[in-house]
Amino acid sequence: MSDISDEEDEVHATGREGIIFLIDATESMFSEDDSGNCAFKQSLKACDNAMMHKVKFSDNDLMGFILFGTDVTRNDGERSHISVLKGLQRPCSDTVRELRKMHESSIGDFGSKFGHNEDYLFADVLWLAQSMFSKHARNLVSSRIILLSSSKRFGKDDNHSQRQAKACANDLHGHLISMDFVPCIPEYKPTDFISAIMQIVRGNDEPWTVPRSHAINSLEDLPGVVESVVESTGEHARYFAHLNFCIGGKVSVGVEIYNLMRAYGGPKKEKLCRVTNKKVSSKVVHQVSAVEAKVDVEGEDEDSFYEVADAPSATVVEREQIGVDKADLDKSLHIGGETVRFTQEEFEMFYKIVDPGLVLLGFVPVDLLKITHHSGPASLVYPSRSSSSGSRDLFTALWHRMGEKNVAAVCTCTLRKRSLTRFAALVPSGLKKDNKVYDEYKKYGIHAVPEPQGFHIFYFPFTDYINTLGLPGRPSASSEQMSLAVAVLKKLRFVFHPSRIPDPAVETQWAAIEAIALDLDSSSVRVVHDEIRPDYEAIDQRLGDLAMNFARSVYHDDYDPMAKVKKKSSGVKVSSQPFGELDRDVVEAAIKSRKVETLNMEKLKGYLKTKGIPVSGKRKQDLVDAVYALRYQ
Incomplete structure (x- = not known):
């Protein structure tokens, strides 16, 4: 081998993040407001948005969904009235379809399939989440639980059940599993029990209250709040080195x-197979061929074998390929x-x-x-x-x-x-x-x-x-121009962060991929709005006459911003001297020595004009060919 290295640069793996959504499925989550929305459906929509965010930014992360307060029991630990909707896995199209199908279904369909029952243990909910994390403990750099509920009462509220829940919360804190609680109703006031649970998980001595960033003013705000919680990594941010x-x-x-x-x-x-359209994985395998030589020598049997280097004439026979380890x-x-x-x-x-x-x-x-x-x-x-x-x-x-x-x-x-x-x-x-x-x-x-x-x-x-760089001197602005510029900037100032303005080209590509992966029709494809373009109406409303006053102070009165810009001349004057005898002798000497290409276009055009040949619109190579053609006429 004659290469320096056939490996790619080493990638430092920082691990994955695991998120489990604990979604309350009791009857209080299905009460509809004036617009017909309910907290449970908005929670499913929030989970959908969070999963799509992970697909775009961190598709290697794991997500899981647990419904508690259901009448049916669907979990490995046989914990009553708890249903594991999806275990910890990478976001995929099947999970998105299931969430959207559940979101579009009616409340009666969910009740007939899962039902409602508040006779559950909140300790079992926390234990199931911890057991799901323990199966992927080596691959996770951070583990988080996001609790979505509007209830004041979390399962059985007797003293024994609450002590069990607090013990499980202490186990979460010991395993470095964080927990966020997002209330699904406006102006939610937490009870002493849930405040104690959050305080134990976080390991703080101060009483826990709902953070302002987690509170909602209406049910429509819930998906955006949950997505912002998923984006924020807090104390368990992932490092890259x-x-x-x-x-x-x-x-x-x-x-x-x-x-x-x-x-x-x-x-x-990704590399796809042209026939099956499936993902193709490539693997480098090092192999060598075992070679043997067969020669016929007088006095020897036909089956005698010699080394290839020693045989005067040999027939090379290749055997099967033998794999070689990279270390060898x-x-x-x-x-x-x-x-x-x-x-x-x-x-x-x-x-x-x-x-x-x-x-x-x-x-x-x-x-x-x-x-x-x-x-x-x-x-x-x-x-x-x-x-x-x-x-x-x-x-x-x-x-x-x-x-x-x-x-x-x-x-x-x-x-x-x-x-x-x-x-x-x-x-x-x-x-x-x-x-x-x-x-x-x-x-x-x-x-x-x-x-x-x-x-x-x-x-x-x-x-x-x-x-x-040697920068030229810049003209200085007057005090009036500076004061007007400051006033314009103050009017146009706003809070900006790059993450708030998505790239429309990339978002359009993601929308097309989403439509193909979920088999959506043209009417259901997500419409992407270009938020990079400025809102000129809002800018004009804010500025008023400030923009015109600033333009008058900087530009002259006859300035028209809509007028076409005239191209400035290069400043190089083209000489218009007549084509003389000396020039003709130079051209003829160049023709004899076949060096016409070294002459400039002025001499070529002047020589051709004396011969009555039009030269307008011709390139230099056309002029050179015309000069050579005159010689052979």
Whole structure:
């Protein structure tokens, strides 16, 4: 083999996220409002939206659905009045069809199929969710439960049942399973029981109340609220790299790096069979052929065999292919005209010169960092959740002291064993909030350091990446123009986040894929609205006369924005000297030496005009051919 490597870049697997929806199926969820909506159907629609969100952004994540408060029992543990609609699995079209079919069916159909019964144990519901997570514990980096209910009473409310539920909630907290409760009715006031359950799962001493981001004003808001809860990962955000942060000597801290923003694109391309339209998986298999040579030699039997290299004339017979392990293959490089062989262990050593991790080099003031040093989007460095308390205290102390000194840490960053080593700066995050909390601690005599907010890591560009451009001088604006521009900006200011404005091209592609996967007709295809286009009517309403006043202050009175822009002349004047005798001698000499292509178009056109040949609209090659044609006439 004569290649450096036939492997793709190593992908650091950060695990999957598992989400289980606990949907209340008691009669209180089926009471309809004035518009005919009920909490249960809106919950199914919310689950549908959450599943479609996972298909677009994280199709490797797992989702499950459990109905509690049903009359029938459908689960592996035979827990009464609980039905597992779907176990933990990747989002697929079958699950989406089942949810939509249940959403479109009538309340009577659901009652005849599942029924309603409030004689269940909430501890059994939590136990089933935990058992489903335990089957995928190795593949999940975070586990979450989203509870959708409008009830004040969760199953049996006797003291023994409540103690069992609290014990199960404590088990969830021990297994690092988080839980979110989204009320399905407006102005929901939680009972002491559900508040205690949420408090135990979260591990907080403060009483739990419904967060403002989880509350709804009407049933139509429920799908959007649930989708935002699914998008937010909270404390159990997924990292894309787990590294050791070497502070000095043998002292290191385990850290995790999180992406603050990532690109959003369409689905990945898959290889399909042309005949069956099924997915085709490819696999590289290394094989060698066993070769033997058969020769006929005088005095020897016809069945005698010799080595191929020793036989004067041999008939090569190939045997069957023999598979070879990848570890048994040698690599080779062409260096200095020779082929140098390396074993697999020697070849792997090329990529182990620098171990992955962060290495602290020193500190610089934050004021020395410039915006031109940021060659990519910033990431967040935070202590590893599996690190000990001593490592977290060391990380916190470093973060706090760097914030007090207003310095940034310069370090080398190697994300993976085959990735490029980069220089980066670690800038403390959340310093203003930290200072306020620290002042409150001092006020009450509390000797403690607030929880760290982590570091923003900015990658430095290499010298070749920085270009110095000689920019021309810019005209300065007058005070009147600046005041009008500030007024315009204040009128057009609004809260913006890239995730709120989807890409219409990508959304159109997803809508087509959704229609094909779910066998939808043309009338049921989701309509995509282009939200990137500005709302000119709303802009005109906000600005009023400000836009015209700003335009008058910047442009002259005769300026017409709708007029066509005149092309500016290049400034190069074309000489219009007459074609003289010297020019004719130059052209004829070029014809004799067959160097007409070196002449400019002015001399070619002048020579052809003296011969009475039209030259307008012709290219240079046409002029050259015409000159050569005159010679052979």
